[in-house]
Amino acid sequence: MTDTTPRNVLIVTAHPEPRSLNATLTDTATRHLRAAGHQVRVSDLYAMKWKAGVDADDFPDRDPDRPLDVLADSGHATLAGTLSPDIAAEQAKLLWADAVILQFPMWWFSVPALLKGWIDRVFTFEFAHGPSLPPPYSEGALAGRRALVSVTVGARATAFSDRGINGRLSDVLHPLQHGLFWFTGMTPLDPFAVHDTVHMSPERVTEATHAYTARLDGLFTDAPIPYRSLTGGDYDHDMRLLPDVPTRGTSGLDLHLHPAR
Amino acid sequence: MTDTTPRNVLIVTAHPEPRSLNATLTDTATRHLRAAGHQVRVSDLYAMKWKAGVDADDFPDRDPDRPLDVLADSGHATLAGTLSPDIAAEQAKLLWADAVILQFPMWWFSVPALLKGWIDRVFTFEFAHGPSLPPPYSEGALAGRRALVSVTVGARATAFSDRGINGRLSDVLHPLQHGLFWFTGMTPLDPFAVHDTVHMSPERVTEATHAYTARLDGLFTDAPIPYRSLTGGDYDHDMRLLPDVPTRGTSGLDLHLHPAR
Numbered sequence: 231m232t233d234t235t236p237r238n239v240l241i242v243t244a245h246p247e248p249r250s251l252n253a254t255l256t257d258t259a260t261r262h263l264r265a266a267g268h269q270v271r272v273s274d275l276y277a278m279k280w281k282a283g284v285d286a287d288d289f290p291d292r293d294p295d296r297p298l299d300v301l302a303d304s305g306h307a308t309l310a311g312t313l314s315p316d317i318a319a320e321q322a323k324l325l326w327a328d329a330v331i332l333q334f335p336m337w338w339f340s341v342p343a344l345l346k347g348w349i350d351r352v353f354t355f356e357f358a359h360g361p362s363l364p365p366p367y368s369e370g371a372l373a374g375r376r377a378l379v380s381v382t383v384g385a386r387a388t389a390f391s392d393r394g395i396n397g398r399l400s401d402v403l404h405p406l407q408h409g410l411f412w413f414t415g416m417t418p419l420d421p422f423a424v425h426d427t428v429h430m431s432p433e434r435v436t437e438a439t440h441a442y443t444a445r446l447d448g449l450f451t452d453a454p455i456p457y458r459s460l461t462g463g464d465y466d467h468d469m470r471l472l473p474d475v476p477t478r479g480t481s482g483l484d485l486h487l488h489p490a491r
Numbered sequence: 492m493t494d495t496t497p498r499n500v501l502i503v504t505a506h507p508e509p510r511s512l513n514a515t516l517t518d519t520a521t522r523h524l525r526a527a528g529h530q531v532r533v534s535d536l537y538a539m540k541w542k543a544g545v546d547a548d549d550f551p552d553r554d555p556d557r558p559l560d561v562l563a564d565s566g567h568a569t570l571a572g573t574l575s576p577d578i579a580a581e582q583a584k585l586l587w588a589d590a591v592i593l594q595f596p597m598w599w600f601s602v603p604a605l606l607k608g609w610i611d612r613v614f615t616f617e618f619a620h621g622p623s624l625p626p627p628y629s630e631g632a633l634a635g636r637r638a639l640v641s642v643t644v645g646a647r648a649t650a651f652s653d654r655g656i657n658g659r660l661s662d663v664l665h666p667l668q669h670g671l672f673w674f675t676g677m678t679p680l681d682p683f684a685v686h687d688t689v690h691m692s693p694e695r696v697t698e699a700t701h702a703y704t705a706r707l708d709g710l711f712t713d714a715p716i717p718y719r720s721l722t723g724g725d726y727d728h729d730m731r732l733l734p735d736v737p738t739r740g741t742s743g744l745d746l747h748l749h750p751a752r
Contacts, residue, residue, distance in 0.1 A: 246546040247559040282543035282604040285507040298508040300596075301645065301689060335561075337611050339670030340601055343543040347604030367656055384562065388729035395628055395721055395730045397665055397744050404658055405666070409600030428562060460656055468649035469656045482743020483658050 236267045237450060240327035244275040244334050244345040251382050251430055251438070256333050258439045259380070262446055271323055275344040281316065282347025288314050305355035309362065313354065320352040329376040329449050330416065332406065335427075336383045339402050349410060358414045367460035370415025376449060377411040379403055379421040380442065387425040399423060404483050408457060417454045456488040497528045498711060501588035505536040505595050505606040512643050512691055512699070517594050519700045520641070523707055532584055536605040542577065543608025549575050566616035570623065574615065581613040590637040590710050591677065593667065596688075597644045600663050610671060619675045628721035631676025637710060638672035640664055640682040641703065648686040660684060665744050669718060678715045717749040 241259055245252035260270045273280075286292065289303045291312040307313045313321070324330065334341050341349070356362050363371040381403075383390065390399040400407065403421055411418040422445045424438045445452075458464045464475050471477070471485055478484040502520055506513035521531045534541075547553065550564045552573040568574045574582070585591065595602050602610070617623050624632040642664075644651065651660040661668065664682055672679040683706045685699045706713075719725045725736050732738070732746055739745040 244544075246544065246561070249558040276544065276546070282608060283505075283507065283537065284598075284603065285537070297510040300507070337545075338607075338614065339666035340607065342545065343604045343608030343611050346599075346601065346607045347543060350598050350604050353599065386729065388731055391731060392742070393732040393734075393746060395719075395726055395732070395747060397669065397747070401662065401744055402666060402670070405600035405663060408658065409663070458656075465656055468647065470649055470652060471654040471656070473654075479740065479742045481653070481740045481745060483662055484742060485654060486656060486658070 234267065235450070236269065237328040238269045238271075238326050239263050239329045239331065239449070240271050240273065240323050241331045241333055242273045242275065242345065242348060243332075244280075244342045244348070246276050248277075250335075251424065251427060251435065252333055252335055254435060254439065255380060255382070255424075255442055258442055259331060259333070259446055262443045263449075266447075271326070273320060273323065273348070275348055280344050280348060281351070282343050284347075284350050288317060288351060290314060301355050305360055308354045308356040308360075317351050317354065320348065321354075321357055324352070324372065324375075327375055329378065330411075331378045331380055333380045334382075336381050339396070341406070353410070353414065364415065365461055366413045366415070367457070368415065368462070369459075370413065373415035375416045376454070377407075377416040377418045378445075378449065379406055379418075381421060381423050382427045383423055383425045384428050385425065387423070390423075390425070401483050407455065408483070408486065412455075412457045418457070419449070419452055419454055458486055458488055495528065496711070497530065498589040499530045499532075499587050500524050500590045500592065500710070501532050501534065501584050502592045502594055503534045503536065503606065503609060504593075505541075505603045505609070507537050509538075511596075512685065512688060512696065513594055513596055515696060515700065516641060516643070516685075516703055519703055520592060520594070520707055523704045524710075527708075532587070534581060534584065534609070536609055539577075541605050541609060542612070543604050545608075545611050549578060549612060551575060562616050566621055569615045569617040569621075578612050578615065581609065582615075582618055585613065585633065585636075588636055590639065591672075592639045592641055594641045595643075597642050600657070602667070614671070614675065625676065626722055627674045627676070628718070629676065629723070630720075631674065634676035634678075636677045637715070638668075638677040638679045639706075639710065640667055640679075642682060642684050643688045644684055644686045645689050646686065648684070651684075651686070662744050668716065669744070669747065673716075673718045679718070680710070680713055680715055719747055719749055 243256045263270050286298050289307040292303045334345050358371050359366050389396045407418045476489050478489045504517045524531050547559050550568040553564045595606050619632050620627050650657045668679045737750050739750045
């Protein structure tokens, strides 16, 4: 059932061509979610000329005579409110959002560099994780936010299927789904993927946008991925899954899913 | 046994602090490999002010009135020899190299954005894969080159162990090891990782550099990761592992390893 409560949605996207399939999907989501009464903001990283590399300029108040310590310096700047303004603006958008959508083309089995730079620079220590925040992999720093990957993939879906040579899509996306979203307390959903995108007919673009709007209708109601909580009793103090915990299979990343859900 | 044949080694590294542990490991490798008679070149992406984002400027001879098609335009520019000079220079280094080392801090379960931008921009269509080249996941475009990830990781090793909550290190690195190296025909080795790097005593830095030089002595002789070849008879025409092929376990990314090696 569609949830009709108005919410705030942040779409972060990275594609260099404004007429790309990724732009079409971003526009589709923006219009569809607004028509449903939601507020939508878009961070279009290429249009924003987003700076990709973490460096000392991100922390303008740090002591320039000491070596840069990315973790410590980002934590200090976060707590002091002295992060560079472009980072602070994106953090404010994340705090505003009830849902975050990452819209990107899969390049080399991961996000484009500009989107990685958004993650590297915005998810600072003491904002996304750290001693002043709840523990990771639980009701963490960004708890209460739903998180959706919407990805376009050149390869066919079979190559990313359970026995596909590229690896299962959920395993390839583990660094985002479990490592970024779930680590920071967000609620990850199954990814939305458009495969075989090298040659897209107008009919297949329409098909993709229809499939996407159907998924967006469940953005706030679909069952999330049932990752285990670090603090829920399944892991030991060294962050290893306890030996007597029921699992799906005996190896692989599925170990970190609740088997019963 | 140490192989004493002189070879060419390319180290690509991305860290914003020239006095970082990553810089120490890069310097250690450079000196150690040179002392063993090898040639070493270093692409220090922060020092080079490497541009991270793929965009139309990468293909200066393309028709600017048509929408950018990253795959097609990069392929055309590669075959025509009209890629932007910074990309062409890195491709020449890759072709020169007998081994490639990626030296980086793990940020958000992946490479820093500048290193992702090196991958996105340098591994162009028709250079790293494409119809003019051998098939991927086999004796592909960059065959004959050994490939090593050398990564520094803030978290403890237990969190990346077989049952660690972060996912097994080899699974987290799958997009690089299998998706980049093996896809392009390179020969991936087990990664070298220094864990628990938030506070490094001088003694632990020394320990890490000694462990690293020991690994570098096997750069050209250690047994590689036994990934399956796409063309070796294990996969069907849809790139799925055939049902009757012996595997390690029944699920997860280990399916793509030869079980007997």
